[in-house]
Amino acid sequence: MNSFIKTIAFGLAALCLVLLAGGITALVMAKRSGHLDPVALRKLVLNEEERTWLATMQTRRPEPAATPSHEAREDELLSRIAELANADQAARLVSDLRRQKQTLDERQTWIDQQEADLRLAKADLERIKGQLDGRLRQVQEETARQQTEHRSWAEAALAEAKLVDAIKQVDLERVKEQVKIFESMKEGAWQSLRRFSPRDIARYLHLMDPKRAAKILATAEADKENPDITLAIHRAYLRLDPTGMTGDMTQHLARLYSFMAPEAIVSSLRGTTLQETTEVLGALGEPKKQADVLALIRAEDPRRETEIQKLLAQTAPPTR
Numbered sequence: 001m002n003s004f005i006k007t008i009a010f011g012l013a014a015l016c017l018v019l020l021a022g023g024i025t026a027l028v029m030a031k032r033s034g035h036l037d038p039v040a041l042r043k044l045v046l047n048e049e050e051r052t053w054l055a056t057m058q059t060r061r062p063e064p065a066a067t068p069s070h071e072a073r074e075d076e077l078l079s080r081i082a083e084l085a086n087a088d089q090a091a092r093l094v095s096d097l098r099r100q101k102q103t104l105d106e107r108q109t110w111i112d113q114q115e116a117d118l119r120l121a122k123a124d125l126e127r128i129k130g131q132l133d134g135r136l137r138q139v140q141e142e143t144a145r146q147q148t149e150h151r152s153w154a155e156a157a158l159a160e161a162k163l164v165d166a167i168k169q170v171d172l173e174r175v176k177e178q179v180k181i182f183e184s185m186k187e188g189a190w191q192s193l194r195r196f197s198p199r200d201i202a203r204y205l206h207l208m209d210p211k212r213a214a215k216i217l218a219t220a221e222a223d224k225e226n227p228d229i230t231l232a233i234h235r236a237y238l239r240l241d242p243t244g245m246t247g248d249m250t251q252h253l254a255r256l257y258s259f260m261a262p263e264a265i266v267s268s269l270r271g272t273t274l275q276e277t278t279e280v281l282g283a284l285g286e287p288k289k290q291a292d293v294l295a296l297i298r299a300e301d302p303r304r305e306t307e308i309q310k311l312l313a314q315t316a317p318p319t320r
Contacts, residue, residue, distance in 0.1 A: 179207045182216075190219040198232035202240055205233070206252060214259030221267045231271035238276070254283030262292035266300070269293075274304065278311040 182189040182204060193201050193216065201220075205213040221230045237253045257265045257280060269277045277297075281290050298305035 176207055179204055183208055183212050190216050190223070194220070194223065194226065194229070198229065198236040199239075201229075202233050202237035205256065206237065206240055206249075210255050211259050214256045217256055217268065218260050218264045221264050228271065230268040234268055234272060234276075250279045250283050254280050254285070258284055258286060258289065262289060262296055265289075265293050266296040269297075270300075274307050274311060278308050281308065282312060 182193060185192060189212075193204060196204070205216060208216070217230065217233065220226070220233065223229060234253065238249050240249050240252075257268065260268070269280060272280075281293060284290055284293075294305055294308065297308065
């Protein structure tokens with residue numbers, strides 16, 4: 001079967017080659033004989049009238065081109081100039097618009113950048129504001145806590161002060177009762193007071209009647225077993241603060257000395273400093289007793305008396 005098909009195919013191919021060769025040969029012969037000339041071909045496809053019109057068109061002389069008038073040329077020239085001017089103006093406008101657009105684009109870019117910076121700054125401000133608000137709350141809470149503590153402390157201090165005042169008042173009343181007992185003992189009061197400390201003795205003497213206190217102080221000066229007791233009482237007396245407010249007790253002590261003899265005063269002041277002796281003598285307020293005391297001091301120690309006189313002169317009020 002395959003051999004038969006191949007045989008037929010080869011036969012058809014040979015037939016096509018023969019026909020092709022015959023066609024090419026016929027075309028070549030027709031070309032040589034003039035049967036393929038354009039004129040001959042026109043005779044085959046065109047009628048007589050169409051061939052005549054084509055022949056006429058080939059032999060017709062070309063028509064002269066229409067010459068435009070002077071006005072037409074001016075109008076055309078003006079139109080051309082206008083077109084060129086409009087084109088140039090349009091180009092300039094386009095260029096200006098492009099430059100404006102570029103400027104606007106740059107401006108928009110700058111605005112966008114500024115807006116971004118503003119957003120960042122706003123975010124920073126919000127963050128800082130949050131931190132400040134938190135710090136403010138902490139300060140307010142701390143302030144409220146401190147105020148509460150201060151109020152509590154003030155209330156506690158006030159309560160303690162009231163308690164101390166109450167205790168002092170009770171103690172003062174107790175001391176006053178003891179003072180009454182010592183005053184009733186008269187000459188024997190020193191035998192009981194000598195067992196107390198100089199501070200307590202000075203306290204009792206301060207609350208006593210000045211005359212009775214002066215007598216007890218003179219008795220203390222004569223106590224041979226405690227030769228330094230009057231000096232200790234003197235210094236303790238100056239440090240007293242019976243009212244709870246620190247003040248000068250020199251005037252009170254000088255009042256006690258004013259009821260004592262000059263010899264007893266000199267004996268009580270023997271161990272004091274020059275300043276203390278001067279202050280007591282200045283507070284006595286009795287020139288005669290001052291002179292008597294100074295005379296006794298001069299007899300014991302002239303130099304001490306001279307220094308006291310100088311100090312008294314410095315502290316004396318100016319004469320008018």
